[in-house]
Amino acid sequence: MNPIAFLTIYRYQMARTWRTLFQSVFSPVISTSLYFVVFGSAIGSRITEVDGIHYGAFIVPGLVMMSLLTQSVSNASFAIYFPRFTGTIYELLSAPLSYMEIVLSYTAAAVSKSILLATIILLTASIFVPLHIAHPVWMVLFMLLTATTFSLLGFIIGIWADNFEKLQLVPLLIVTPLTFLGGTFYSVQMLPPFWQTVSLFNPVVYLISGFRWSFYDIADVPLSISLLVTGAFLAICLAILAWIFKTGYRLKQ
């Protein structure tokens, strides 16, 4: 492990966050606040409770998770795609760094950014609704696990994409729909049986369910299954990355 290089990449990536503060932090906070206004206040006034939880409070874990997923993917994918796009990737490839060191440093930066953002959103939510966190350690663990997994996914997308359209394709067409259909704004139990079964094929359901459990002790699926599915998704991402580095796919000819 090359700690100086690791910290160099980490700080460089974090510096980009501060430089693009509005885009990186303020705009997701504003859009999440809008969700609270629309779903929490407007629609929430007609749905008083879900599973005994005030609707406004019920959607908080889902919204935090939604930001965590989308931000992890977009931070990591952009961070590695941009040097490929500009050509500065040559620096990374010719530096005395292992692939593992590159992935770790980029992922650590993407995870830090998205967790920072999730924390800000959580604090913003506490202004709108009363929050209760039943299992804070599990909550942090779920956030870390999810941010890491989706940052790795973002890293894979950033290597796979060869234009900006593709870079947006997976987040827009896959991640966001899966998040919306993953129980962000509702309990899967509220769906008809057929759609409940379909939902079980959506990995985001397990993330949100586990995360919501850490807040309110209620879950759509058992905690152990949530952890298992998240762990499996992490393992798949790691396997794909290992293949990318072994073959040099889109990095080295």
Add this chain to the structure above:
Amino acid sequence: MTHNIISISGLSKTYPKGFEALRNIHLDIRQGELFALLGPNGAGKTTLINLICGIVRPTVGSVSVGGFDIITRYKQARAMIGLVPQELTTDAFETVWATVCYTRGLFGKRPDPAYLEKLLRDLSLWEKKDSQIVTLSGGMKRRVLIAKALSHQPHVLFLDEPTAGVDVALRRDMWQLVRDLRNAGVTIILTTHYIEEAEEMADRIGVIRKGELILVEDKVELMRKLGMKRLSLQLAEPMTAIPPSLAGYGLELSPDGNVLTYTYDSQSERGMIAALLDTLNRLGIAFHDLNTSQRSLEDIFVSLVHEDAAP
């Protein structure tokens, strides 16, 4: 005694679509030398550099830098190398100072503001250290790339066409910089289109054509070849054969018998022209015009790279 800092053995590169970019390259670069790699576009110069630096994977063969294999001991090998790429690829919105510090860090070196300040001053970049790279001119950006490549104090510096698109004054500055680096003990491998650049600075010259290294020679030796001149005599009367008394001059007769050509070394064969003309006069061979021409390195290069590869 100088030793080889880079050793390339049996190196070939075939891209996935079948294009053979490098073919069986054997080359040793001596420590402290300035090696110029010449070749037309697409000859394989950049592929060779990228391969040594770890950006491209070899298909066959081996490369070691400072005794470290670039595959099995890539960290040690790459730590010795600085690369200035051909394209002006920079993080446009970073400042000069941030990007130079970043590169140094990537190579695992602790911050050294005093060294980096000296480096930026030497490259006339100190005044621009807080400027975003996007605001700099092309020449300045090229200097930034050189500063980045030198930020971790490499033993070997690759300059991939460093003066492409650079104005004459800046080119002269760059040459001076390269000379200073060489004098400081840095081994430099330079690719260029400009023969003049190779003539000006290189210790040795390599010529690459269609992925093959077709010539590696000391510049002095090439300059000796450069010293070969040709004297062409337009004969008053066509000649059918060169008389035996002129055999010692190694003359060539044109197919139509009208031009007699004498090739000679201007440095060591002084006085031979007078002797030749005297002999022609004695034999009664008249000519109505004569001219001399010198074969330049460019001529040699052009003839080498345009010659069809042997089947």
